[in-house]
Amino acid sequence: MTSPSILIVQVGTPPAEVRDPFGDLPDWFCRALGCTAEAVEVVRVFEGEKLPSPDASRVAVITGSWAMVTDRLPWSEEAAQWVRDAMEIGMPLFGVCYGHQLMAHALGGRVDYHPRGREVGCKEISLSPAAAEDSFLRNWPEVFKAHLTHEQSVIKLPPGAQVLASSEHDPHQIVRYGPNAISTQFHPEFTPQVSEACIRRRADVLRAEGADPDVLVSELEDTGEARRLLKTFVELACCEPSR
Template identity: 60%
Template sequence: MTNKPIVLIQAGTAPDKIRKEVGDYPSWFCSALDLDLENLEIVRVFEGEVLPSPDPARAAIITGSFAMVTDRLLWSETTAQWIRDAMTVEMPLFGVCYGHQLMAHALGGRVGYHPAGQEIGCQEIRLLDSAAADPLLTGMPARFAAHLTHLQSVIDVPPGARVLAASDHDPHQIIRYGRQAISAQFHPEFDREICAAIVRLHADSVREEGGDPDALLAQITSTAEAKALLTRFVEQALGRPATRAGDTLTLP
């Protein structure tokens, strides 16, 4: 029996309107990684699916969600415990948005609603001095564009964690928790069409907060540097290229 080397921990599903326009989380990550769905073990934890035992020979990516970490839903808290277990065996972990917040929560940090409201659209991420020696961020530009959409943020980072990047809105854009565990508040798996669909979905709330959704839509650009983090994570975790669409990646 073989295991697929990448576990996609799906923490939610996009609203019907988004799915009809641009698909859902699994297809977004497959596109960003240039992999077929068959190369991922997708575990829909938000529907109660059981995660495999943590395995340091595999890599796990924890997706975003339209849920809130502070609701402490049963599936979310169960996944938080799995994250703690995975950390003990140094399984490679990459959290995205909700996954970023859930990792911080699981490991002793504090998550809550951002006092300045939502961060959405294409925004600039700045690497901090602490990122200079990080193996995943080596060679990255000091500033790069990324797609974002979130109401909650990591308010306090876990003890011992290192903050590697920030934006004007959120000081905790990338957090390193250990040699094999990292997370990002932004969405490296988004493309311009996904980001635009998300902005249109939240247009009314953007206006309520004094923002201009049309201006946000006009500012959306490609985010190759942010996207590259996913590929680099998988390559470093598995020790081989991740971009093998059409092939089957398996582990003994």
């Protein structure tokens, strides 16, 4: 039996108050990609499930998580080694939030808590000058909105990695690691409703940090360009004639 061309590397699951109304992370990604659950293979590495051998004819999406890359959990370090192996054969990879940080860590970068604290809400993402020369992003809007929620960030890029976008808070919002490997600190799979649930869940913490959850919620909007980034990458990887 042929494996689905899309592999979702699931590195966590939402808290019940977010998961119950909106589903698990693979559901979010399937909705963003416009595909059915049958069209993807999900490997829950955070529960000890083993990844298949890297395969350049498939595309892997590495999800976000409620864990921290700096904890160096055994399953996370195994996934980091898998990323290195996948990079060696040119397998298409798209990392999101934790997946973004995991890819940077795996390839020699440094991940840690952001010195300015948490970034949360719907924020502007600005392409870097290098994006104008990037084959994937050169026709993308120079500024677009995306949903964010993270405490840790890529603090130092891996050797050879290139920044393609930033936010006011975080300089490493889109990073390219090679011809077929890219990652985003923001969440292209989030809807305003998911983002609101994440904000409401941490309302007391956000207030203690000086943020207003009600204002953050009022600023939420659909982030079509962020979602299209993920969808287009996966579609191009799946439709590449050589694959």
